[in-house]
Structures are given as structure tokens and as C-alpha cells.
Amino acid sequence: MMMEVAGPWTEVFEGSEGSDHPGGGDALLGSSTLTLAPLVPDSPSVRRSQPILISSNRAKESLSASVPSIPNPFPELCSPSKSPVLISSLPPLTSDKHLIKVFGEDSHSRSVWVSPGATAREVCHLLVQTAHCSDQENWALLEVHPTLGLERCLEDHEVVLEVQATWSLKGDTRLMFCKNYAKYEFFRKPVLFFPESLISDSADGSRGMTSAELIQNLLRCGSCPEIQSFLHVKEPSRKSWKKVYFFLRRSGLYCSTKGSSKEPRHLQYVADVEDLNVYTVVNSRKLYGAPTDFTFCFKPSKNPVRVQDLKILCAENEQTRTSWTSAFRLFKYGKQLQCNYQLSKAAPRVLERKGSRLADSKSKSEASLVAMDFSGKAGGRVIQNPTEAQSAEREEGQAWRRREALRCSLPNLNSNARPSSIHRSQPWFHGGVSRTEAQRLIEKQGLVDGMFLIRDSQQHGQCFVLTLCYQLKTKHFLVIPCENGGRKYFTMDDGLTLFIDLLQLVEFHQINKGILPVCLKHPCVCVAL
Numbered sequence: 001m002m003m004e005v006a007g008p009w010t011e012v013f014e015g016s017e018g019s020d021h022p023g024g025g026d027a028l029l030g031s032s033t034l035t036l037a038p039l040v041p042d043s044p045s046v047r048r049s050q051p052i053l054i055s056s057n058r059a060k061e062s063l064s065a066s067v068p069s070i071p072n073p074f075p076e077l078c079s080p081s082k083s084p085v086l087i088s089s090l091p092p093l094t095s096d097k098h099l100i101k102v103f104g105e106d107s108h109s110r111s112v113w114v115s116p117g118a119t120a121r122e123v124c125h126l127l128v129q130t131a132h133c134s135d136q137e138n139w140a141l142l143e144v145h146p147t148l149g150l151e152r153c154l155e156d157h158e159v160v161l162e163v164q165a166t167w168s169l170k171g172d173t174r175l176m177f178c179k180n181y182a183k184y185e186f187f188r189k190p191v192l193f194f195p196e197s198l199i200s201d202s203a204d205g206s207r208g209m210t211s212a213e214l215i216q217n218l219l220r221c222g223s224c225p226e227i228q229s230f231l232h233v234k235e236p237s238r239k240s241w242k243k244v245y246f247f248l249r250r251s252g253l254y255c256s257t258k259g260s261s262k263e264p265r266h267l268q269y270v271a272d273v274e275d276l277n278v279y280t281v282v283n284s285r286k287l288y289g290a291p292t293d294f295t296f297c298f299k300p301s302k303n304p305v306r307v308q309d310l311k312i313l314c315a316e317n318e319q320t321r322t323s324w325t326s327a328f329r330l331f332k333y334g335k336q337l338q339c340n341y342q343l344s345k346a347a348p349r350v351l352e353r354k355g356s357r358l359a360d361s362k363s364k365s366e367a368s369l370v371a372m373d374f375s376g377k378a379g380g381r382v383i384q385n386p387t388e389a390q391s392a393e394r395e396e397g398q399a400w401r402r403r404e405a406l407r408c409s410l411p412n413l414n415s416n417a418r419p420s421s422i423h424r425s426q427p428w429f430h431g432g433v434s435r436t437e438a439q440r441l442i443e444k445q446g447l448v449d450g451m452f453l454i455r456d457s458q459q460h461g462q463c464f465v466l467t468l469c470y471q472l473k474t475k476h477f478l479v480i481p482c483e484n485g486g487r488k489y490f491t492m493d494d495g496l497t498l499f500i501d502l503l504q505l506v507e508f509h510q511i512n513k514g515i516l517p518v519c520l521k522h523p524c525v526c527v528a529l
Contacts, residue, residue, distance in 0.1 A: 098161055102127060102141070102175045106528045110177075114160060121156040121343070127177050137344075138522075140180035142444070143279075145173050145305055149287045150279040150297065151444065153180050155333060156340040168304040181522050182446030184341040186326045190215040192471060198323050200226035200247060219338070224330035226250070227323060230260075232291050232314035239289050241314065248273070248327050271311065277301040278328040280321070281312065282440065290314045294321040298328065319472045322447060423454065423502035428523035432456045438467045439474045441524050447472045450521025454479070454502055464502065466492070467524075470517045477516065479505065 097113040102123070104110070112126055124139040133139070141154040143163065154163060160175070167173045186193035194215050215225055226249050232241045233255075245256040253270040256262065276298040281288070284295035290312075297312040299305060315321040330337060383389045423429045430438065433455050442451050447469050457463040457478065464479040479490050479502070489498040490505055493515050499505040506520060513519045 100160060100164065100175065102177050103144075104177055104528045105526045108528060116159075116161055118160055119156060120154040120158050120160055121340075123160050124177070131177075133527075138179055138181050138183070138446075140178060140183060142176040142178055142180075143173065144176050145171070145279075147172055148305060148307065148310075149282040149284065150305065151282060152277060152279045153183060155329070155337070156183075156343070157333075157336055166302055166304060171305065173305070178527050179445040179522075179525060181448040181451060184337070184344060185446065185448050186330075187219055187338075187341050190219055192319075193323055193326050194225055194227065195319065195323070198227045198229050198320065200228045200249070219330075224327050224334075227327050228260075229320055229324075230316070231320075231324070234288060234290075234312040234314075236308075241289070241291055246270075246313075248324070248331065250331065271298070273328060273331045275300055275302075276328070276332070278325050280325065280443075284312075284314070288312055292316065294318050296321055296325050318443075318447065322472055426503065426506070426523075427525040428453050428506065429502070430455045430524070430526065432458070434458060435465075435467075435476065438465075438476075441526075442467060442469050442474055445524050446522070447474075448522060449518045451524055452520045452522070453524040454506070464490070466505075466516075468516060468518070468520070475517070 096116060098116060099111055099113055100123070101109050101111050110127065110131065112123070112130060114123055114126070118126075120141045123141060125136065127133075128136045128139060141160065143152045143154055144150070154160070154175075164175075199215075226247070228245065228247045230243055231246050233244050234241055245260040247254045247256070247262070247267070252272045254267045255270055256266050257268055258266040277300075278296060278298045281290070281295035281297055284290035284293060288295070292314055294315040294317060295312065296315070297310045299309050299311070303309060313324070315324065383392060424431075430441070430453050433441070435458070438453060438455055441453065445451065449470050451469040453467050455465050455467065457465050460478065460480075462481050466477040466479055468475050468477065477492050479492055482489055482491055482495055482498070484495070484498060487500075489500060490502060491498055492505075497508075497514060499508065508514070509516055509520045511519065
């Protein structure tokens with residue numbers, strides 16, 4: 001028998017001491033064994049642990065084995081895969097996500113995971129989905145500095161984490177999720193935002209062109225007309241304010257050292273617009289002793305907010321302040337704002353396409369519903385024309401309101417059939433907020449025509465106030481309760497038009513402006529997260 005052994009080996013003979021054993025070689029061959037061992041260095045001896053017998057544990061194991069298991073009454077709380085609450089609190093699988101906290105207007109917050117390059121538009125879209133908002137348009141992220149009274153609407157293309165990186169760690173700066181209907185309103189009504197009195201003479205480069213045409217051309221190419229006006233400026237390290245003539249040009253912000261003179265020797269350079277962020281100032285009279293409430297300021301965009309770095313300006317009216325803040329945005333971002341505006345207009349069309357796809361996937365029972373017309377003598381007919389179907393729907397809604405008004409006007413009506421507090425569940429009703437707070441809410445959500453809310457009157461008992469925005473101004477209309485035929489109504493025109501409740505008043509003025517300067521269009525809602 002032959003055996004091949006690979007590698008170096010040594011022969012070890014047990015009992016091979018021939019001198020100690022009688023019998024010589026025969027004894028050696030008969031009593032020896034051959035062992036092949038590899039040539040390895042001697043390894044140190046290893047001390048192995050010995051198992052320890054613990055009788056008490058054995059007793060417990062036998063005891064627990066005899067007791068039947070108790071079922072878990074809340075299995076969904078112990079399974080993260082089935083718990084939406086735990087899933088929202090767990091970090092995502094990818095490690096490049098960052099957690100940000102966004103506040104609603106009710107002081108409650110929501111934390112969401114975003115990517116490092118997430119823009120304000122993308123974060124708003126994520127919040128709309130997670131908060132189950134009814135619509136997906138005109139949402140914005142507001143950068144709020146409560147202590148300093150500063151607020152700024154983030155542009156749609158701004159990266160949220162880059163904005164947060166400029167905040168002070170010890171400050172109270174926060175992001176707020178809210179509506180903003182006036183983000184791109186200057187593209188729709190440029191003459192209202194840039195009146196001819198504020199346009200600089202140097203901006204009129206085309207002879208025979210009207211102010212409206214000039215502004216439209218400038219906005220279409222992503223530029224902005226140069227503006228000028230007197231502004232109150234807060235002097236550094238002082239509480240006093242000084243009235244100075246300012247110019248906003250493509251090269252930067254300037255002020256005149258001698259009245260409204262535009263001579264180069266009288267112009268003083270103030271700042272470069274591209275390096276600034278513009279904020280509106282809330283409660284500026286109390287915080288900074290401003291001469292009016294129409295205050296705004298700007299600061300270096302990449303520095304933390306400090307009082308000594310703020311350049312605080314005050315305008316004479318809201319139109320002037322809005323013109324200056326809009327011009328700052330246009331001069332800084334230029335064509336980018338035009339692109340953001342085009343994307344905001346395209347968003348509703350995308351939603352309509354999504355809605356059409358969802359409509360196609362409805363159940364057969366819902367898809368079989370059609371509009372019918374039963375006015376003829378030959379029976380009902382299917383309305384094929386979509387325009388006619390929408391008209392019939394509006395007429396049916398108006399007829400329902402007339403029937404409801406007639407039913408509520410009956411003298412023997414049960415008071416519980418139509419609660420008088422139905423308005424309190426509506427998003428446009430804001431309870432007992434003050435006049436100043438109502439104006440601030442509308443200003444924050446956008447000074448666009450038709451923005452409105454209804455609140456309790458603080459001066460007249462049992463009355464309400466309709467607060468409405470028109471031409472960058474906030475107007476207030478008193479809603480007075482009255483009685484007619486033993487029935488309580490509401491009116492705004494001394495009883496000429498009566499409404500059974502505030503809901504009917506709002507629905508009427510959403511179609512007919514009545515005594516109002518404009519129809520009610522955008523309800524000022526309080527966003528809750």
C-alpha cells in the first residue's frame with residue numbers, strides 16, 4: 001500500500017527507544033506506530049471555559065414552559081412594517097436624507113425627511129401629500145424669525161437645507177407651511193405692482209411705449225423696471241428714522257445724499273442686490289419704532305440674522321412696499337422667477353391629467369353616472385354637451401339654495417334643522433381675531449384681489465366683519481344681523497340683500513360681487529399640520 005503525502009511532514013515514532021527495550025530491531029518494528037504530523041510551530045495552550053450549571057434558571061425555564069403564552073393585544077404597535085406612526089418616525093433606508101421640521105399656522109409641526117438638494121417646491125409638494133391638503137396650488141414655505149419679526153417666502157427653486165445652514169443655532173428661526181397667492185401676482189398685474197410713479201426715468205428706453213407695455217416687456221425677458229421713491233431708513237445704532245430717496249438699478253441699490261437728485265456726485269452706493277435677502281417686518285412699530293406699518297428690510301443672504309446687519313426701510317403705503325420687495329426679487333433672480341412662474345402655471349394642468357387618469361380607473365357604477373335633463377315632455381334625455389352639463393349642474397345648485405332659503409324662512413321651522421353656527425366649521429372663518437391680526441393673515445397669504453376672511457366684530461356685538469383684499473389694500477365690511485318676518489338674517493347693504501347664514505353670504509358673493517369691489521375668490525385659511 002502506497003500513500004502520497006503533500007507538504008513537509010515528519011515521522012514520529014512512539015516507543016522507539018531501542019536501548020530500553022529488549023529484542024532489538026524486531027521489537028522496534030513490532031511495537032512502534034507511525035504518525036504523520038505537519039511542521040507547524042507549537043501553539044500555546046488554550047484554556048477553554050467549562051459550562052456552568054445554574055439550577056435556578058432551569059427551574060424558571062421549566063416553569064415558563066408550563067405557562068400558556070399571552071397573546072399581544074396590540075400587534076400593530078410592535079410591527080414597524082404595519083405601523084404608519086412608527087414608519088414616519090423612523091429614518092429612511094438611505095442615509096442621505098435629512099430631517100427638517102415645518103410648522104403650521106396653528107403652532108403644530110411636522111417632521112419630514114428630505115434629500116440634500118430638495119427645493120422649496122418639492123418640500124411643499126411632500127407636505128401637501130403627507131398632510132392630505134385639499135389642493136396642491138399656491139403653497140409656500142415661509143422663513144420666520146419671531147424675535148426679530150422677519151418673514152420671507154422662500155423661492156420655489158431655493159434649496160431648503162442651504163437656507164437652514166445660514167441660521168443661528170441659538171435662534172428661534174423656523175419654517176412655516178402656508179398659502180401664498182401673490183407669489184407671482186406681479187406677472188399677472190404688473191401695472192398694479194409697478195405704478196408709473198415709481199418707475200425710474202432711466203428705465204424708459206423705448207419712446208412711445210406705455211408704462212404697461214414697458215413693464216410687460218421687461219418681465220417677459222426676466223428683467224425688472226428700475227424704481228425709485230422716498231423711503232424711511234432706520235439710522236444705525238439709533239432709534240430715529242430718516243427720509244431718504246432710494247434708487248434700485250441693475251448695478252445695485254443707491255440713495256441720494258441731496259433730496260431726489262440723480263447726479264452721480266449725489267448718489268451713494270448702498271448694497272448689491274444679488275447678495276441680499278428681503279424680508280417683510282411684522283409689528284415694526286413696536287419692535288423698531290417704525291413710522292408706518294409698511295416696513296421691510298434686507299440682510300446678507302449667507303450670514304446669520306443679526307440686528308446690526310439689518311438694513312431696515314419703511315414705505316408710506318402697502319403698494320410702495322410691495323413694489324420694492326417685488327423689484328428686489330426680480331433683480332436678484334431675474335429669469336429664474338419667470339421659469340418658476342411658468343412651472344406654477346403648468347402644475348394645474350399636470351393635476352388635471354392625473355385627475356383624468358384617476359377618473360378612468362373609477363368603478364363601473366360611478367362611470368355609468370350621466371347628466372340628465374327631465375324638463376321635456378317626452379321624458380329624460382342624456383346631456384352630451386359638457387358645457388350644457390356644467391350649466392345644468394350650476395342651475396341645480398342654485399335651485400337647491402333657493403329651496404333651502406325658502407325652507408329656512410318658514411315660521412314653524414325647527415331651529416335645529418339649520419344651526420346658526422354653521423360658519424364656525426368653514427375654513428374662512430377666523431373667530432375673534434383682531435383687525436390687525438386679520439390684516440396680517442391676508443398679507444402673509446398674499447395681497448391678491450379676492451382674498452377674504454370673516455371674523456367676529458370686536459366693536460359690535462352679534463355682528464361679523466368681512467375682511468377683503470382689493471388692489472393691495474385690505475378693506476373691512478360689517479355684516480349686521482337683522483330680522484324680517486320673525487326670521488333672523490344677515491346683511492351688508494342695510495337689508496337690501498338678506499342671507500340666512502354666513503355660508504350663503506359667502507357663496508353668493510363668490511358669484512356676484514354685490515356691494516363689494518370684487519368677488520370673493522381666495523379664502524384665507526389657517527393651515528394645520
